[in-house]
Amino acid sequence: MATTKIDRAQVADTALRLLNELGLDGLTVRAIAKELGVQAPALYWHFKNKQALLDEMATVMYRRLMADGVPGAGAGTWQDLLRAVNRALRTMLLSYRDGAKVYGGARFTGTDHAESMELYLGVMLEAGFELRDAARAALTTYAYTMGFVAEEQGTEPRPQEQREAVDVSARAARLAAYPLAAAAGPELFEGFDERFEEGLGVVVAGIEATYRRSAKSSPSWGSPLAS
Template structure:
């Protein structure tokens, strides 16, 4: 009886399958065993490419970044404000394309250097505006952390566009918190209008950076 041949796998195929499966099962359900089953191979076959789940998540985040920047272009002479807005809008859009996208992206380490060119340009814009390099790093990472945190909370309500989790009825929440009128009314802002809230948050960030470091 002939032995079963294992299909040849490459890293890209594993990552593409993992990203597709992520939208079906979420981060908690995304195991190497589940990915192997989807690929119709034995789980040990994946360990040729990824020694553990974290290594896979690192590569998934890197691929998400590659896809995010594939067609991204900024006009010549873009200001530091333009760069922060464009990069964070792009990141939010990319993360929202995957179930638990923000959780996958958080805490991962890029496996390539594709991000270096954008990082260099963004830091240079901040330095040329008058910041020291440490200040520029603090400003850009704060914007990055804002987006990751915002989308994590957003996906807690909307795991994917058009898919709303149960338990986030704003009117029911307001009724339960009727003795705390400001907190009750806040639900309409916290759990709705995410697009508007994100854009306002970016404006607050930019204004804060400018005020803190005295730049325009």
């Protein structure tokens, strides 16, 4: 085992694969080392602690998200661009067990994200936004998507893998003394796709109304995103 050679990419890829099997709580340095056929200290040569590994895992997740280019690059409006990016982010996060927990708050280890951010900000500025407002629009939609997926994965750790504790009928019976709260169950714990789209639309409309009332809906982009 001591002679097995590993690199950062192998460790991150193995960790992401094990994440789907073990979840974040079960993803230990020991488990990753065992899967790679090395002793646990070998991983610390590449990552000083588990958070450093999580940062690299999030970076790999981001690179995979952008592997085919910025989602929505051919969109006709900035609204469609924001929707496409956040739809793709949600899909990516849901493809990993505890994906939102790993991705949220991570610090990317490279500069890959700067290129896509530069393109996004260019599109928003051309549409009439100020830099401050464009940046906050990105953060607002990102926070919405991250929060939504975190709650979604708390209910369904993996797609269609619902926890028994969030059975809507059982919940309604348990909350029978609170008819409004009981009746709200389906709106809270069912129809994730529909609810995500509706909420994303509300956020995008709010951005338009709050940050840039005069922003053009269909700018004539000179941005690389339009190419």
